[in-house]
Amino acid sequence: xxxxxxxxxxxxxxxxxxxxxxxxxxxxxxxxxxxxxxxxxxxxxxxxxxxxxxxxxxxxxxxxxxxxxxxxxxxxxxxxxxxxxxxxxxxxxxxxxxxxxxxxxxxxxxxxxxxxxxxxxxxxxxxxxxxxxxxxxxxxxxxxxxxxxxxxxxxxxxxxxxxxxxxxxxxxxxxxxxxxxxxxxxxxxxxxxxxxxxxxxxxxxxxxxxx
Amino acid sequence: xxxxxxxxxxxxxxxxxxxxxxxxxxxxxxxxxxxxxxxxxxxxxxxxxxxxxxxxxxxxxxxxxxxxxxxxxxxxxxxxxxxxxxxxxxxxxxxxxxxxxxxxxxxxxxxxxxxxxxxxxxxxxxxxxxxxxxxxxxxxxxxxxxxxxxxxxxxxxxxxxxxxxxxxxxxxxxxxxxxxxxxxxxxxxxxxxxxxxxxxxxxxxxxxxxx
Numbered sequence: 130x131x132x133x134x135x136x137x138x139x140x141x142x143x144x145x146x147x148x149x150x151x152x153x154x155x156x157x158x159x160x161x162x163x164x165x166x167x168x169x170x171x172x173x174x175x176x177x178x179x180x181x182x183x184x185x186x187x188x189x190x191x192x193x194x195x196x197x198x199x200x201x202x203x204x205x206x207x208x209x210x211x212x213x214x215x216x217x218x219x220x221x222x223x224x225x226x227x228x229x230x231x232x233x234x235x236x237x238x239x240x241x242x243x244x245x246x247x248x249x250x251x252x253x254x255x256x257x258x259x260x261x262x263x264x265x266x267x268x269x270x271x272x273x274x275x276x277x278x279x280x281x282x283x284x285x286x287x288x289x290x291x292x293x294x295x296x297x298x299x300x301x302x303x304x305x306x307x308x309x310x311x312x313x314x315x316x317x318x319x320x321x322x323x324x325x326x327x328x329x330x331x332x333x334x335x336x337x338x339x340x
Numbered sequence: 341x342x343x344x345x346x347x348x349x350x351x352x353x354x355x356x357x358x359x360x361x362x363x364x365x366x367x368x369x370x371x372x373x374x375x376x377x378x379x380x381x382x383x384x385x386x387x388x389x390x391x392x393x394x395x396x397x398x399x400x401x402x403x404x405x406x407x408x409x410x411x412x413x414x415x416x417x418x419x420x421x422x423x424x425x426x427x428x429x430x431x432x433x434x435x436x437x438x439x440x441x442x443x444x445x446x447x448x449x450x451x452x453x454x455x456x457x458x459x460x461x462x463x464x465x466x467x468x469x470x471x472x473x474x475x476x477x478x479x480x481x482x483x484x485x486x487x488x489x490x491x492x493x494x495x496x497x498x499x500x501x502x503x504x505x506x507x508x509x510x511x512x513x514x515x516x517x518x519x520x521x522x523x524x525x526x527x528x529x530x531x532x533x534x535x536x537x538x539x540x541x542x543x544x545x546x547x548x549x550x551x
Contacts, residue, residue: 179486179489179490180442180446180486191431191434193434193435193438194438195437195438195441195442195445197437197441198434198437198438198440198441199434201434201437202430202431202433202434202437205430205433206430219413219416219417220402220413222413222416223402223404223409223410223412223413224404226406226408226409226412226413227404227405227406227409229409230406230408230409230444231391231406233441233444233445234406234444234448235391238449275390275391278390279390
């Protein structure tokens with residue numbers, strides 16, 4: 130069954146899902162959504178995703194949303210196909226879940242605020258809240274200091290294996306590094322910088338960027 | 341092996357873990373942490389949990405933090421013991437993960453801000469940011485409207501079975517209902533109200549409240 134992915138391919142949460150599907154060698158089809166014209170707020174789309182956000186997947190008659198739920202589902206469903214993304218043992222999966230939660234709870238909000246303010250607000254003609262950018266940069270810097278320490282002990286966040294925890298960071302951090310002049314936040318931290326080069330050199334990520 | 345749980349038993353994220361351990365009939369021991377005196381910021385504690393927050397568990401030589409990672413770990417490790425909390429199939433688990441992510445990403449931030457402002461700031465002699473409370477109440481109300489609709493289709497969030505997705509909502513919502521005068525947010529929504537009565541009548545939650 131070809132997995133249908135609703136969402137523009139440049140949206141970071143959609144990229145999180147595409148990256149997982151490619152790592153797991155799962156066939157998919159993009160169903161582009163014209164969010165600029167409000168396609169995510171139509172009654173039809175809200176029946177699939179009541180919060181009106183992307184991505185959503187449809188796999189036969191199975192529908193799922195929330196990018197981090199979708200990547201967990203496919204990493205488990207196709208455990209022995211493509212890249213192993215949950216670790217090999219229940220204990221390893223626990224640590225993958227820990228860092229995936231750190232990403233969702235500690236890393237995501239400040240990086241999201243920075244990207245929205247500096248990349249999207251100017252495009253939409255909205256004012257940029259520089260106070261929010263500064264506060265978010267301070268919060269994100271503290272999280273990255275802990276990552277720097279963690280990555281002195283292991284090559285990847287959950288241990289010596291690439292996992293959903295690393296993967297989940299890539300789409301938003303790509304914009305931080307390439308689009309809003311904040312690459313130094315990664316480069317000023319030696320271990321974070323080496324980790325970033327490693328996880329973004331994977332063929333799956335290069336494919337996502339070409340979509 | 342008795343699971344050691346670091347954290348004050350009244351902290352909502354710690355309660356999320358305790359509730360799961362009791363539902364799964366897992367033996368545990370509380371290691372109370374005097375957070376008012378900064379015990380969560382000592383070098384010793386930061387070695388266990390570098391972000392300086394609770395809870396953390398130690399299970400033999402296995403250490404894990406982030407409450408939602410811990411509950412996933414125990415729900416999976418003791419799958420056939422106590423209450424089944426992840427659903428019976430991979431597809432059901434996917435839907436559990438979806439609503440657990442909705443809780444973490446959409447429900448948590450506004451309810452956290454309301455509780456911190458209205459319950460904890462007055463106790464700590466800090467000013468209450470009523471604008472933040474109002475904005476958070478509006479956000480939370482929109483999320484609860486979607487829950488109301490969802491709970492017209494199924495008894496619990498992930499389907500007709502109680503799961504981690506429901507469990508994860510209980511500790512913060514308990515404070516919303518009982519401590520900050522916002523019970524109407526639950527009671528004004530018929531299906532949410534019935535769901536709330538159901539999930540909080542479980543013996544495991546009553547035990548947590550007695551700790």
